Amino acid sequence: MPFGANRPSILTDYKRRWTLEKERIKRMVIDLVAVLSVKYRFVKPRPDLQYFQVTKIAKGLYESMYEQFATGNLDPIRPRLCESIEENLTARIANRPKNTHLQWKLHRYIGRPALMSYRAGMMQLNDDNEKQTGITQAVVRIRSEQSLRRVKRVRAADGKVLEVLEEGSVMGANDGSKGKEVVEYFVIQRMIRNGVWGDWMIWGTTQESTVESVERARRRKLGLGDDE
Template identity: 35%
Template sequence: MALLQKKQEREALGAGQLPDDMGLLTGTFIMPYGKNRPSWFTNRKARWKLEKHRWWTRMYEVFALATWRYIYVRPRPRVKPFSTPALAKDLHHKMYTYFAAGNLDAIAPNLCPGLLSSLRARMGRRPPTTYLKWTLHRHLSRPRLVSLRSTFVPGPKEETHYSRNGVIQAIIRIHSLQSLQSVKKVKVVEQGVTVLREVAVDSSGKEIPNAPRPDNEEASLSRAKETVEYIVLQSVLRRSKMAPWMVWGTAEETSLRKLEKEEKKERGEKS
């Protein structure tokens, strides 16, 4: 049965049947940002360790991308990594806007199945007749590409440059000021006319007494929070043809503790 399963997997890869969701690629490194990054003045040793690992990781990523782009795949794929920050910025805004409104149909083709399923499940847990009002007030810095990792997926022995399979993931940092409010529409009578009006509600769907109206920009800005997110874009290579970039999900920064844990694990495996 094991041999049969492996044969079926090789045949599937040979036909380009590679899943859209293969998880975050092993070895992905995201440098801590802002206050999370150790200072050169107060913790030089930790900062140097992270900087050194970032440098080696970037060297590996450049080499892997060059291999992907110029050696092992034909025709040469057009990766265009420097266009990913603008794309991530646009998809980030659309994804949260549609998610807040409770309808992901328009953005579904741009989301990996795992992420789409997760967002729909979260929407399903909302109290009836409620939705979210999400506001992106402004970006506090330009979206930046912080990781670009690629890997090939081994296929059948007869695989050629024209039938490669693989995955490439670009991680973009989005630093913004956002606000979020649960709302629902209620019927009210204004000047003798019944109209629908948005009101702020809590997590259980109950109206919050004396709360400012959700469309009050000043009140919305007062609730705004500074947010740093790492959006993962993914493109799958099937039989040497790159699929469009899709949002895989989000990732977390690589803390010093996590880096040291991974290094200990690697040393243990080697020994």
């Protein structure tokens, strides 16, 4: 669901808002049925889906991912990265200018991280409910104030290595005292393979829904072109 000013007003833009609300309600019902099926029908013994812990888990993974990405060393967080996000971050680190790194600082969270979506489903059904294969996936909205600076290592005349802030590379205040507000939709997922639950993994980030994206999805489902 769009956040803040991106969300159509229910008073002045009722039609567009109702389009989004209908989709939200439909998805909530579908997701709830799927989660309950995994919890009470398909998987035995009944799993702990960690529904009420997932925002805290996501917050920890979010901080770890950006801290390691800033340093240019993904090894400590690599076991918790899904393949696509690992490839993306690795490529971005490789494209950095030589002898540069980032300084990322999370100044504060603006409100608590909010669980926007929690889905579950079976990828392969087995006659033995203790050996199922499936997945749970959560989307957490994280709103924070953070800063980012690109720093280059240079050698001074006396041979000492200095760190110099690159011009135009700052997100937030130049002195790092204040950050910029950032809203991200952080996606984590957890697999069950042959009845064994794995750790929560970082899938990446996603975007808010829009009225246009909802309508396009509806047309595709009906077999219509996007312009019809």
